[in-house]
Amino acid sequence: MSQSQFKFANSDAKVPSDATGNPPAEFIITAPASTDIWAKPPSSSRFSAPILYKSIPLKSFKRIRVALSGLWKKNYDQGGVVLVLNTADGGQKWVKSGIELTHGKPHLSVVAKDNWADWSLLPVPSGGGAATLELVKEKDNSLWIYLVEGLQKSPIREVTWVFEEENVKDLWVGLYAARPSSEGGSEELPVHFGALIIDQE
Numbered sequence: 001m002s003q004s005q006f007k008f009a010n011s012d013a014k015v016p017s018d019a020t021g022n023p024p025a026e027f028i029i030t031a032p033a034s035t036d037i038w039a040k041p042p043s044s045s046r047f048s049a050p051i052l053y054k055s056i057p058l059k060s061f062k063r064i065r066v067a068l069s070g071l072w073k074k075n076y077d078q079g080g081v082v083l084v085l086n087t088a089d090g091g092q093k094w095v096k097s098g099i100e101l102t103h104g105k106p107h108l109s110v111v112a113k114d115n116w117a118d119w120s121l122l123p124v125p126s127g128g129g130a131a132t133l134e135l136v137k138e139k140d141n142s143l144w145i146y147l148v149e150g151l152q153k154s155p156i157r158e159v160t161w162v163f164e165e166e167n168v169k170d171l172w173v174g175l176y177a178a179r180p181s182s183e184g185g186s187e188e189l190p191v192h193f194g195a196l197i198i199d200q201e
Helices: none
Strands: 007-009 026-031 037-040 044-047 051-056 061-070 078-087 092-102 105-113 120-123 130-137 143-149 152-159 168-178 189-200
Touching: 026 168, 037 105, 051 078, 061 078, 061 092, 061 168, 078 130, 078 189, 092 130, 092 143, 092 152, 105 152, 120 152, 168 189
Parallel strands: none
Antiparallel strands: 007 051, 026 189, 037 044, 051 168, 061 130, 061 189, 078 092, 078 168, 092 105, 105 120, 130 143, 143 152
16 A cells, blocks of 8 residues: 555645555654643643544554653653544544653653543653553443553553443544743654554454
């Protein structure tokens, strides 16, 4: 397949692709300043971060795994995996997981947005700015998020509702980068990705 199945949202960057139309073994997504994926009551809702995604039916998702790294400098600098459920009425629900800089160091971050977003954090075990994450639809139909270290998979979070949603038009299986801060000017954040695997039925 020469034409990539992948597209960019919130970015006019060229879609990174190899000869098969898939992302190459290593690639970068660059986030401008003041970009984010977030939703907090009563009225804060942002969906401006660059997302490299492919659109699939919700029921066909099995898993996504990717290695990512970055030079996280500014508070809330982040990048990782995002699953976006586009509903028939034009709404969006989403789950994102990656690395986010907060409280002065990189953390493994998971945010799930149904009506509003929540947020959970775990220090990156290595203390560094790199990790491999895997999001899997398990047999009980829950979404599980794992940290992958060599042959070991450590569970980080379960999100129970993703595959029970109705009236979902399509699912974006994607990767994203975001730099919510605009302090210090317009410097962009490059996030490095590699070894991407997407499995679907």
